[in-house]
Amino acid sequence: MTIQSRKTTKFLLAAVLPLALAxxxxxxxxxxxxxxxxxxTNAVIGMLGGGCxxxxxxxxxxxxxxxxxxxxxxxxQAINSGSMSAADLRRTGASFDWEVAGxxxxxxxxxxxxxxxxxxxxx
Numbered sequence: 398m399t400i401q402s403r404k405t406t407k408f409l410l411a412a413v414l415p416l417a418l419a420x421x422x423x424x425x426x427x428x429x430x431x432x433x434x435x436x437x438t439n440a441v442i443g444m445l446g447g448g449c450x451x452x453x454x455x456x457x458x459x460x461x462x463x464x465x466x467x468x469x470x471x472x473x474q475a476i477n478s479g480s481m482s483a484a485d486l487r488r489t490g491a492s493f494d495w496e497v498a499g500x501x502x503x504x505x506x507x508x509x510x511x512x513x514x515x516x517x518x519x520x
Contacts (some may be wrong), residue, residue, distance in 0.1 A: 440513060
């Protein structure tokens, strides 16, 4: 095995292991079912966050690597408690906090259930 193939194997393992572990966990107190819903919810959060990230990238003309977009506090609480499903996110949308590295620009954006930005604020 070459050094490059060992690095690739380690990278793939690091990328896949968290997903595999998440699939083994059930959401506590949720009526939505097992972790298949958790991974689906995470996928929807990623898609919705991508809409926010694209808007910030366009606004500041920077590559995605210079941006940090994370779920807002209320969404994060709902995710942690298991009370927010993928269906809920598609119905209501979500709020994300964003920051541009090296520019001191930050704010939030709200997106609808299909990832379209409905509100964009900078402070």
